Amino acid sequence: MTKFGRHDDKTLIDLMVESSLRALEDAGASEKNVDAVYAASMLAGELNNRVAIGSALVDQLALIPAAADRVENGPASGGSAIKNAYCGIACGMYDTVLVTGGEKMRHVPGETITDYIATMTNIEAEYVHGVTLPSLAGMLTRLYMERYGLTEEDLARVAVKNHLNGSKNPYAHIQQPIALEGIYGSPEAEVNNPMIADPIRMYHCCPVTDGAASVLLCATEKAKEFTDTPIRIAGIGQATDKMAVQDRKDPAVLEALRVSAAQAFKMSKTTPQDMSLAELHDAFTILEIVESEDAGFFKKGAGSKALRDGVTALEGRLPINPSGGLKARGHPVGATGVAQVVELTWQLRGEADKRQVKNAKRGFSCNLGGFANNILAFVLERS
Amino acid sequence: MTKFGRHDDKTLIDLMVESSLRALEDAGASEKNVDAVYAASMLAGELNNRVAIGSALVDQLALIPAAADRVENGPASGGSAIKNAYCGIACGMYDTVLVTGGEKMRHVPGETITDYIATMTNIEAEYVHGVTLPSLAGMLTRLYMERYGLTEEDLARVAVKNHLNGSKNPYAHIQQPIALEGIYGSPEAEVNNPMIADPIRMYHCCPVTDGAASVLLCATEKAKEFTDTPIRIAGIGQATDKMAVQDRKDPAVLEALRVSAAQAFKMSKTTPQDMSLAELHDAFTILEIVESEDAGFFKKGAGSKALRDGVTALEGRLPINPSGGLKARGHPVGATGVAQVVELTWQLRGEADKRQVKNAKRGFSCNLGGFANNILAFVLERS
Numbered sequence: 001m002t003k004f005g006r007h008d009d010k011t012l013i014d015l016m017v018e019s020s021l022r023a024l025e026d027a028g029a030s031e032k033n034v035d036a037v038y039a040a041s042m043l044a045g046e047l048n049n050r051v052a053i054g055s056a057l058v059d060q061l062a063l064i065p066a067a068a069d070r071v072e073n074g075p076a077s078g079g080s081a082i083k084n085a086y087c088g089i090a091c092g093m094y095d096t097v098l099v100t101g102g103e104k105m106r107h108v109p110g111e112t113i114t115d116y117i118a119t120m121t122n123i124e125a126e127y128v129h130g131v132t133l134p135s136l137a138g139m140l141t142r143l144y145m146e147r148y149g150l151t152e153e154d155l156a157r158v159a160v161k162n163h164l165n166g167s168k169n170p171y172a173h174i175q176q177p178i179a180l181e182g183i184y185g186s187p188e189a190e191v192n193n194p195m196i197a198d199p200i201r202m203y204h205c206c207p208v209t210d211g212a213a214s215v216l217l218c219a220t221e222k223a224k225e226f227t228d229t230p231i232r233i234a235g236i237g238q239a240t241d242k243m244a245v246q247d248r249k250d251p252a253v254l255e256a257l258r259v260s261a262a263q264a265f266k267m268s269k270t271t272p273q274d275m276s277l278a279e280l281h282d283a284f285t286i287l288e289i290v291e292s293e294d295a296g297f298f299k300k301g302a303g304s305k306a307l308r309d310g311v312t313a314l315e316g317r318l319p320i321n322p323s324g325g326l327k328a329r330g331h332p333v334g335a336t337g338v339a340q341v342v343e344l345t346w347q348l349r350g351e352a353d354k355r356q357v358k359n360a361k362r363g364f365s366c367n368l369g370g371f372a373n374n375i376l377a378f379v380l381e382r383s
Numbered sequence: 384m385t386k387f388g389r390h391d392d393k394t395l396i397d398l399m400v401e402s403s404l405r406a407l408e409d410a411g412a413s414e415k416n417v418d419a420v421y422a423a424s425m426l427a428g429e430l431n432n433r434v435a436i437g438s439a440l441v442d443q444l445a446l447i448p449a450a451a452d453r454v455e456n457g458p459a460s461g462g463s464a465i466k467n468a469y470c471g472i473a474c475g476m477y478d479t480v481l482v483t484g485g486e487k488m489r490h491v492p493g494e495t496i497t498d499y500i501a502t503m504t505n506i507e508a509e510y511v512h513g514v515t516l517p518s519l520a521g522m523l524t525r526l527y528m529e530r531y532g533l534t535e536e537d538l539a540r541v542a543v544k545n546h547l548n549g550s551k552n553p554y555a556h557i558q559q560p561i562a563l564e565g566i567y568g569s570p571e572a573e574v575n576n577p578m579i580a581d582p583i584r585m586y587h588c589c590p591v592t593d594g595a596a597s598v599l600l601c602a603t604e605k606a607k608e609f610t611d612t613p614i615r616i617a618g619i620g621q622a623t624d625k626m627a628v629q630d631r632k633d634p635a636v637l638e639a640l641r642v643s644a645a646q647a648f649k650m651s652k653t654t655p656q657d658m659s660l661a662e663l664h665d666a667f668t669i670l671e672i673v674e675s676e677d678a679g680f681f682k683k684g685a686g687s688k689a690l691r692d693g694v695t696a697l698e699g700r701l702p703i704n705p706s707g708g709l710k711a712r713g714h715p716v717g718a719t720g721v722a723q724v725v726e727l728t729w730q731l732r733g734e735a736d737k738r739q740v741k742n743a744k745r746g747f748s749c750n751l752g753g754f755a756n757n758i759l760a761f762v763l764e765r766s
Contacts, residue, residue: 013506036621045429045502052425052457052503055757059505059626065642067621068757069463072453074435080452084467091473093619119428120435122442123394236476238419238450243442259448374438374451 001342004173004211004330006106012041012048015212016102017060019335023098023214024061027226034216035094036067040081040101041334042074046116048104057100067094074120075283076369077101078213078337079376083236085217095219101339102212103332113208117333120370122244134205136245136371137284138197143252144286145199148301152199156184157307158285159203159327165314166324168354171339173209173330204285209330213339223383229349234362235270235379237263243373254294257366260377261295268379270362272296275379277347277357278318279340279365282325291366292320295377314355322347322355337367337376344380384725387556387594387713389489395424395431398595399485400443402718406481406597407444410609417599418477419450423464423484424717425457429499431487440483450477457503458666459752460484461596461720462759466619468600478602484722485595486715496591500716503753505627517588519628519754520667521580526635527669528582531684535582539567540690541668542586542710548697549707551737554722556592556713587668592713596722606766612732617745618653618762620646626756637677640749643760644678651762653745655679658762660730660740661701662723662748665708674749675703678760697738705730705738720750720759727763 002018010018016039024030039054050056054068073080078101085097105113118132126136144150160180166172183193183203193201216226223230237260242248248255265271272295280295282288289303297318298306306312312320323329323343326336344363346352362381369375385401393401399422407413422437433439437451456463461484468480488496501515509519527533543563549555566576566586576584599609606613620643625631631638648654655678663678665671672686680701681689689695695703706712706726709719727746729735745764752758 011506042434043428045426046434049502050506051429051455052753052757054456055503055623055626055753056505058623059756064624065622065639067466068456068623069467070455071467072434072455073437073451083450084452084454084470087467087470087474087476090475091470093470093473119432120438122439123396123433239448240438240441240451241447243438256448370435370438373442374435 001171001213001339002211003171004209004332007104007210012044012050012102012104013053013056013060015104015210016057016100019212019214020057020061020098020100023216027216029096029216029226031061031063033096034063034066034098036088036097037063038081038085038097038099039068039070040077040338041070041103042072042077043103043105043116043333047108073374074369075333076337076367076374076376077334079367082215082337082341083238083376086233086236089217089219095222097217098214099217099338100212100214101335101337103334104210105208105332106210125244125246133371134197134200137286138200140251141199141286144290147252150289150304153184154289154304154307155204155285156180158282158288159183161313162282162321162325162327165322165355166328169324169329172324172328173207174328200284206283206326206331209332211330211332211335213335213342215338215341215345230383231345231348232381232383233378234381235264235268237261237377239263239375241373243370245371254290254372256373256375257291257294257377260375261366264377264379270379275318275362275364276360277322277363278320279323279343279363280320280325281366281368282321282327283331283368285327288320288325295364295366314357319357322352322357340365340367341378341380348380348382384554384596384722385594386554387592387715390487390593395427395433395485395487396436396439396443398487398593399440399483402595402597403440403444403481403483406599410599412599412609414446416479417446417449417481419471419480420446421464421468421480421482422451422453423460423721424453424486425455425460426486426488426499426716430491456757457752458716459720459750459757459759460717462750465598465720465724466621466759469616469619472600472602478605480600481597482600482721483595483597484718484720486717487593488591488715489593508627508629516754517580517583520669521583523634523673524582524669527673530635533672533687536567537672537687537690538587538668539563541665541671542566544696545665545704545708545710548705548738549711552707552712555707555711556590557711583667589666589709589714592715594713594715594718596718596725598721598724598728613766614728614731615764615766616761617764618647618651620644620760622646622758624756626753628754637673637755639756639758640674640677640760643758644749647760647762653762658701658745658747659743660705660746661703662706662726662746663703663708664749664751665704665710666714666751668710671703671708678747678749697740702740705735705740723748723750724761724763731763731765
């Protein structure tokens with residue numbers, strides 16, 4: 001990974017080259033080893049005036065004539081790229097594939113970044129009425145409060161946990177721990193943590209971040225050529241749901257996560273209880289709670305209690321987002337799905353330093369496209 | 384396919400839904416049959432303000448919870464989507480996959496379409512200096528004229544041939560045959576066929592087109608469930624070259640085509656001589672000639688003679704672009720790679736009506752990303 005944060009002096013391609021070279025170096029791989037490149041980005045054309053970034057990346061990395069494609073699936077672009085790279089290897093077309101996700105989104109031509117992000121909502125039912133992602137998250141939060149007794153304190157606790165984890169991650173955008181009182185239930189909280197989309201406040205949203213992340217995938221039988229600590233993609237799932245939240249059977253249920261997570265667990269012959277940790281897609285704090293339930297870790301409505309009880313803390317039974325998550329590590333949208341897999345890899349190798357989850361054997365990640373209408377789920381394990 | 388042309392009253396998603404439904408109907412497939420959707424588009428976000436169009440398509444087609452991704456590789460987005468769909472099936476993850484490429488590019492916000500297309504050139508070496516795709520084609524043409532004696536008449540003959548073929552294709556954008564005298568060597572030609580980028584004239588360029596095309600891919604053993612005339616993807620190749628034309632060893636050689644075509648022929652255990660027809664990527668007339676050589680059909684420099692001798696005409700030994708090619712069928716960039724495979728499928732099934740190539744057994748297509756720096760090659764055959 002690159003450090004996630006603000007990178008005024010680098011282009012999107014610069015960032016993607018940087019994380020790519022780190023991945024290649026980590027594996028001791030050279031240009032002779034790479035058969036194909038998958039580049040993931042949601043808004044390369046819109047924000048950075050670049051299309052066909054797979055071609056640019058393969059050129060800059062001197063990997064020609066390797067195949068190169070860009071995969072785009074909104075904020076799940078990184079997850080989709082990994083899935084397609086996996087298929088390229090699993091079908092025998094490629095032995096070794098580099099996957100790099102990146103986004104440079106702090107410089108926005110013309111409109112606001114929120115508007116660009118909203119172009120992934122349903123155009124007739126949502127976008128034209130001014131629906132944005134924070135507004136959808138606000139409505140989901142309100143529903144959860146009514147139905148399951150979720151409180152604003154619970155939301156704040158997700159942020160507190162993930163900021164604490166992020167403070168131990170040198171790659172995180174925000175490495176500053178925050179106290180609960182700083183963002184909830186105090187006079188200073190009113191100032192520090194303004195309302196964005198009722199009841200969502202600033203600290204319930206991920207920051208806007210530049211960054212890139214890469215993984216090198218290869219056929220299982222080749223892995224020992226590159227590392228003594230290969231990590232295996234044991235399960236992959238992907239499922240879609242109605243694009244417009246109003247069209248979903250129950251807007252409080254992430255059905256696409258239920259389906260994709262079940263696929264990933266089935267393929268890996270594991271259950272949620274087998275996971276040592278999880279990297280969830282907390283673009284908004286509410287999402288971490290809902291995902292922790294719909295991925296199968298906790299019963300519906302029980303996610304906030306698990307959080308309050310410390311189950312999902314770094315030293316808990318199921319640490320969630322030891323990296324800091326999207327909330328603190330940051331969310332360069334095209335990079336996120338790859339960054340989650342990078343974090344799982346480091347954790348499973350025991351290389352996560354101060355944020356290391358003890359005895360990490362298996363990890364789960366989920367990467368949300370749209371407002372949870374296209375979800376990738378992964379199970380990784382030590383091999 | 385949709386009819387290619389100008390579709391003022393339809394959105395990009397409308398067009399992609401239309402071609403998707405036609406493909407599903409052709410196969411007698413329902414939503415139960417589709418495991419995944421690959422959407423190809425180069426400029427959906429930039430021109431149509433839509434990202435994550437895979438999610439939109441799967442929603443509109445009622446294919447939920449099928450997986451859905453968008454693949455973008457400039458004007459080779461369609462070819463890349465087919466390759467990734469192929470891998471998804473070949474690795475056993477999916478049985479049946481819908482691939483739909485589309486572009487709606489006749490309505491351009493702000494700048495010109497030429498500028499948007501140029502965002503796929505090398506940013507430092509080309510784009511910032513005002514390089515556009517027509518200018519690159521102009522330089523390649525000039526080099527070919529100097530080195531191989533290509534004439535402006537040869538370029539015009541590509542257009543005449545492809546307009547004639549296009550006049551027999553009800554899906555073509557331009558269905559009007561043109562006479563050589565209308566665009567070359569006459570006083571009216573000077574008016575009809577103005578200079579665009581010396582020596583490239585208007586009739587040496589493809590039109591700007593809206594449209595979508597779809598194919599349904601499935602595992603070989605499933606094909607008989609859908610059709611009595613399955614067409615097999617026998618070979619796939621993909622290769623990249625330096626992005627900036629000036630960095631290439633020989634700018635007159637499409638090295639990425641040589642490599643990708645060789646891969647496709649090797650995988651299919653065929654040679655160029657085994658092909659009954661070819662759909663080449665004639666975004667500019669010069670490209671058809673150069674590709675016909677670098678794909679291996681003719682010796683270097685001999686492509687224009689083959690054209691003059693009628694070898695590549697509809698009734699010739701190797702008909703090239705019986706569909707009318709990008710020149711007459713049109714070039715909605717994200718749709719083109721898929722439309723080429725659709726044409727090969729119709730030809731190999733004997734369903735191409737007035738433009739039917741006699742006894743078509745095997746077909747080749749190539750789809751160019753960038754200015755030929757990322758190329759997909761396919762060999763299809765009757766199965």
